Amino acid sequence: MDGFRKTVDTNETVLKVRDLTVNFASEAGTVHAVRGINFDLKKGKILGIVGESGSGKSVTSMAIMGLLDKNAAVEGTIEFDGENLLEKSDAQMSKLRGKRIAMIFQDPLSALTPVYTIGDQIREALVTHNPDMTNEQVHKRSIELLEMVGIPNAEQRLQSFPHHFSGGMRQRVVIAMAIANDPDVIIADEPTTALDVTIQAQILDVLRKAQKETGAALIFITHDLGVVASIADDIIVMYAGRPVEQAHVDDIFYRPVMPYTMGLLGAVPRPDQAKSSRLVPIPGSPTNLVNLPKGCSFAERCPIATDICRETEPDLLDLAGRTDQRVACHRSDEIIAQNLTFREVYGVEESVPSIFEGIAREDRQMVLSAENITKTFTVNGGGFFRRNIGKVYAVNDVTIHIREGETIALVGESGSGKSTTLLQIMNLQAPETGKIELFGEDVAGKLSRKERQLLHEKVQYVFQDPMSSLDPRLPIYDILAEPLKVIGMNREQINKRIAELMELVGLKPDQVDRFPNQFSGGQRQRIAIARALAVNPRLILLDEPVSALDVSIQAGVLNLLEDLQNNLGVAYLFVAHNLSVVRHLASRVAVMYLGHIVESGEISEVFDNPMHPYTKALLSAVPVPDPQYERGRERIILDGDLPSPTEEIKGCAFVSRCPLYKQLSPEQQKKCETVRPVSEKRNTDHTVACHWATMA
């Protein structure tokens, strides 16, 4: 156990995967989840596997761990230490799992057992594979591990239960357990997807460190190109169960050859650059893994597919003139010869000009004006009486103004009160403090049922997850008809309107008799948007409208939202944690922290010249799909997590994590602790709530 840091020979192959195929049984037929993947994993290297949902990336990792369900048929070889893992029994695999090959799962909330202390769980990870360890050794090693993953007060923390830890801290514990036995291979399956960006930056740091310390090879599975750009050495891009491009990280990002890789890169907006052009969605929806097409699985979505693409499936072949880059594409030679990039392959459309173009913001009509609104939740104690023991300020003194035809984004970590703000507006009731005016009408006033109904018509809501926002057992027709029936349309009008709506969001009107689960995620979100548009609203509140969608589909939905706004002049108030999406779609942004708006203003003003230390940290934590930029970039990594909202904070809410605060003189710090900063206009269109914003 001593001598942790090993000398790492990066040429030694630890894991060799050959012709791995995995099939599953399903009601619809055999699902070809993985169809032939080959790779060598070198010691001390990080291999990124990128792909959209259903591309087979997770299944590959589960196959390596030997954790697939019984109804999976696995073929090929996975060579580890000279042995084929696929031939091993479950009992034999158990000896390897956790000791030589370790796994980090996506959701840290469910990866730890709630009824045992952290110490017990680390002990279990250690003792299972080293039964001879004495208690003292276990204790010492556990502390060492927790310190390595950056958990302060490691000794006391061993006694804590998982629920005492936040999501980010739990993921650290999971990583500590994964590296406990100094494994040769660590598989991380979307380890940061469930976390906020600021926490994600911390965890990526820890992962890099853990990988270095153990000298293990790391397989990093993700759908997020930004994350993989900053961490991986080599990348495999998977599509429909097959690797379609395999290369060094720089080649993938700067010289992609496979049209799918190009499409993936082109579909992601950049958070560090102003919106330059329209996004380009990859047409169509992900390939069905049950009835695979005859030729290249990507052919039906590929803009440059030819007959041969539809006839035979291309093999993953070395590219002439490039080192270590392998591509499965019939037209790779032409693409390289003509130096085709994403622009030529997909063709970028022009966006429609907005109907409000040329009209100054001040001259547009005010759609929503929410002034100083507050929303609190009471906290009840346990026991028989459930006494009221405190208040949580979910939304605290928030002011938002939206004018016609503009998009305002609310950004912040989870728990910052973004969604609560939306719901507060949507409830059409008087807020606890302050006032909400919609279209110049105060919602606190006595509204008759009829008037309230009229307001409902003008304000609509789009939910995050189209899986749950559409009733699974109603056909699309009924889903779209619901808001129309409420406003008393007759059947003919409804039919006409539904046909219009389907057209408007780019779906075929003859699909209205289908059920939501017959559509892909992107199509479902289109239906949800169509439902919101049904009654011609003037303001739509969107709660993370694209976060549940794959990147290639996300671009299509973002374009749709953009077009609808430009054509119909509807205003959006939207909540997102993905700052790239915000930068692309929004015209103004408000950054929230613990229920307060800490900074707001015009989008490029805030993104290019952030003044509040929190905004700076948030922006620096966002991964950018550009490996070179990532390498040269200095991140501000925030300490710790969002403080508990039940804590009563007198001064600035950000004090506990603020990097600027640490550099201040004691008197200045005193001011931060005791006086709550108010929003001040720092520029023509830029407000900041920080005492020392000018210093930073």
Add this chain to the structure above:
Amino acid sequence: MAETLNENELELATDKTLSDDENRAQRLGNVDDMSVDDTSKSAGSTEIHRTGRMTLYIRRFMRRPSAVVGLVILGLLILWAMFGRFLTPYDYSNLDFAALGVPPNAEHYFGTTDGGGDVYAMVVHGLGRSLTIAFISSILSTIIAAIYGVGIAYFEGFVEKAGMWLLDMLLVVPSTLLIAILVRSAGGTSGWAWLVFGLTIFGWVGLARVLRTVTMSIRERDYVRAAKFMGVKPLTVIVRHLIPNLGSVLVINTVLGVVSTVSSETTLSFLGLGIKAPDVSLGTILNEGQSVIVTQPWVLAIPALVLIILAFSVQLIGDGLRDAIDPYSRSGGKAA
């Protein structure tokens, strides 16, 4: 990993209901009205091969041999209860004084009772009676429980609190006693209807509590919230969005409710508190048989056996249904 594995199973996870076929047919009609000329299906990408939900459930149900066996047995029992009386010249209420307490023979298939009643005819009629009571009361209590349980959960706040008080109160009411009083005051032939009534008004309480709990999670779903935001009326939300999504719970509870109702009905009748002469149910025959268990064991054994077979078959169907509807069960088949 679950992303694609079992697409169909996932769709079940979000959607637990039995049949939409009727709805669907209606909707198809509407589409025709719209006379949309774009009927051409797009090239492959949007065309989805889909197994209908009903077909899916049936297939999964049929994959379980025990469930099929249960279904066949129940079917046979129902047919027998309906038409079994044509196989014998004797009626359940007529007494054959020429054969008092004879063991099963060619004349009286299941023998006769002390008083000369034909056990075969009695069992056939009793089974029919017990099944009728069980099915009617089980379905009625499910309907009441669904409306009440879902309703109080949807309205939350005071309505939910008050609704729960009522449920808790009903739980402590000595239902057996009240049913006995109800049935006693009724006449002989209408007694079974009163029994149905009694079993129903006390039978829905437990299920309503369960449904309220399940609804508490469904009412937080976005589609319910979406309907609220659109200004849809509460009753419409309950009927259109909430109850249909409880489909599987309702179906399983109705089926399993049959078993429990049969057993409470027989228990009551056995104690002399349920069905009364001249009407016959499985419970009353059992009651008659217990006094002559040593001398004429067939009077007890045969109805008891029928009762066991009935309960067993329904139990098998219930298990099969649960597995067929539950997306996480193991009826997935094998990979090729």
